[in-house]
Amino acid sequence: MSLKLRLLASVAALLVFALLLGGAVLCWQARAAVRDEIRTTFAGAQKEVDATLAGDVQHTLTMRQVIAALNGGRNVRGFLLNEQNNVVAASRIAAVGEPAPAWFASLIAPPQLTARIAIPLPGFPCVLLLQSDAGNEIGEIWQLVRDAFAAMTLFSVITLLFVWLIVDRAMGFFRRLQGGLGIISEGDYGARLTASGPPEFAALAEGFNHMAARLSSYRKSNHRLQKQILSLQEEERAEIARDLHDEVGPYLFAIQVDADAVAKSGNAQTRERAGAIREAALHIQHHVKFILRQLRPVAGLDFGLETAIDDMIAFWKRRHPDITFERRIDFGIHLDRRSEETAYRIVQESVSNAVRHGRPHVVSIALAEAEDGVRLTVEDDGEGLGATGAQSGMGLKGMAERVQALSGKFTIENRERGVRVCVQLPRADAREMEEA
Numbered sequence: 001m002s003l004k005l006r007l008l009a010s011v012a013a014l015l016v017f018a019l020l021l022g023g024a025v026l027c028w029q030a031r032a033a034v035r036d037e038i039r040t041t042f043a044g045a046q047k048e049v050d051a052t053l054a055g056d057v058q059h060t061l062t063m064r065q066v067i068a069a070l071n072g073g074r075n076v077r078g079f080l081l082n083e084q085n086n087v088v089a090a091s092r093i094a095a096v097g098e099p100a101p102a103w104f105a106s107l108i109a110p111p112q113l114t115a116r117i118a119i120p121l122p123g124f125p126c127v128l129l130l131q132s133d134a135g136n137e138i139g140e141i142w143q144l145v146r147d148a149f150a151a152m153t154l155f156s157v158i159t160l161l162f163v164w165l166i167v168d169r170a171m172g173f174f175r176r177l178q179g180g181l182g183i184i185s186e187g188d189y190g191a192r193l194t195a196s197g198p199p200e201f202a203a204l205a206e207g208f209n210h211m212a213a214r215l216s217s218y219r220k221s222n223h224r225l226q227k228q229i230l231s232l233q234e235e236e237r238a239e240i241a242r243d244l245h246d247e248v249g250p251y252l253f254a255i256q257v258d259a260d261a262v263a264k265s266g267n268a269q270t271r272e273r274a275g276a277i278r279e280a281a282l283h284i285q286h287h288v289k290f291i292l293r294q295l296r297p298v299a300g301l302d303f304g305l306e307t308a309i310d311d312m313i314a315f316w317k318r319r320h321p322d323i324t325f326e327r328r329i330d331f332g333i334h335l336d337r338r339s340e341e342t343a344y345r346i347v348q349e350s351v352s353n354a355v356r357h358g359r360p361h362v363v364s365i366a367l368a369e370a371e372d373g374v375r376l377t378v379e380d381d382g383e384g385l386g387a388t389g390a391q392s393g394m395g396l397k398g399m400a401e402r403v404q405a406l407s408g409k410f411t412i413e414n415r416e417r418g419v420r421v422c423v424q425l426p427r428a429d430a431r432e433m434e435e436a
C-alpha cells in the first residue's frame, strides 16, 4: 500500500474510532439523562395524585376525574383498574413529536416505573395504576444525539479531506524529488528542484540542488583530469617511441651492418652465424616498428580517420589473411581531433582484442552519425567474452577512460557469437557546452 493510502487509512481509522467512542459516550449520557428525568417526573406525578386523594376529604372528585387530570402528561400515564384488574379508564399521554428509531429506544429506555394505589371505595374497590412512559423523552434526546453525531461526522469528513490535500501536496514534492533523482542517476546533473513550500521541503530541495551542482562540478574536474592524464599518456608514449626509434633503431642497424661485415670476412660457419645474427636483428627491427606503430598511431590521423583505419586494417590483414575485415564509415562524418584520436584508439584496441582473444572470421568496424553524436561499433564473430564477461584489463579500462573523458558512452557485450564494442561520442559543440 502506498504511503499516502496508509496515512489516509490510519487517519480514517482514528476518526471512525473517535466517532464510535463519541457515539457511545453520547448514548450513555442520554440514557442517564432519560432515566433521571423519568424518575423525577414520575415521583412528581405520584406525589400530586397522593396529594389530590388526601385533600379530597368531602369525596367530591370521582376517580375518573383523578385519571383525567393526568391527561397530556409527557412521561406518566394513569389507569383505573376494577376488581377484576380490567382497565376502566386511562389517561392520554402527550403525542410524541418525532419518535426515535426502535434500536435507539431499546438502547436508551430506562426500566419502567409503576405504582399501584388501592382505593377502598365501598361497593367499588379499585386500583389507581401509575406507569412511566419514556417515549417522549427518548424522542427528544434522539434529536439531540442525532444532531451531535452528524456534526461529529461532518467534522471527521472535513478533517480527512484536509489530511488528503496536505498528503497529496507532500507526495507531489516527493514525486518531483524522485523524478530529479532518476534524472541524476541517468547522468544528467542539470536537474534542479524549486525550493518552495514548507521549510522542510525547501531544505530538501536546496540539498538536492546543492548535490546536483556538486556532482556537475566534480564531473567537470574529472573530465579535466582525464584530459590531462590522456595528454600525459600521449606525451609519454611519444617519448618512449622517440627513444625506441632513436636509441634502439641505430644499434639494430649497426648490428646488421656488422653482421654483414663479419659474414664477408669469415669462413662458412662464421657466415652462417652472422646470417643468423642479421636475421634476429631484422626480426627485432620489425617488432620495434610494430611497437612504434602502436605507440604513435595518431600521426596517421593527419590523412583522416578513414585512411588511418584503412592502414590499420591493412596492417592486420598482412598478419591474419584468413580474417575478413569490413568497414562502414558514413559519408560526411565530422569529428574534431580529440574524438578522432579516441575513435582511432577504440578501433585499434577492439580490433587487436578481437584478433588476439577471439579468433574471429569477420571483424566489422562501423562509424555512423547518430542522434546524439557519432556511434562507433566494432564487432567480431569470435569466441566471445566467456562466462564471466569482460575481465577488465588495461585495454578495456583505457577505452572506457578515453570515452568518459569525452562525456561519451562505452559498452562491451557478447553478441550471439563474438563481442560487440559500442561507443557513443557526443558532438564537440555539445561537449564543450558541458565542460564550460
Ligand SMILES: Nc1ncnc2c1ncn2[C@@H]1O[C@H](COP(=O)(O)OP(=O)(O)O)[C@@H](O)[C@H]1O
Binding pocket: 350, 353, 354, 355, 357, 358, 380, 382, 383, 384, 385, 390, 391, 392, 393, 394, 395, 396, 397, 419
Ligand atoms: N573481442 C574479444 N573477444 C574475446 N575476448 C575478449 C575480447 N575483448 C576482450 N576480451 C577479453 O577481455 C579481456 C580484457 O581485455 P583488455 O582489457 O583489452 O586486456 P588484454 O587485451 O590486455 O588482455 C581479455 O583478456 C579477453 O579475455
Ligand SMILES: [Mg+2]
Binding pocket: 349, 352, 353, 393, 395, 396
Ligand atoms: Mg587488449
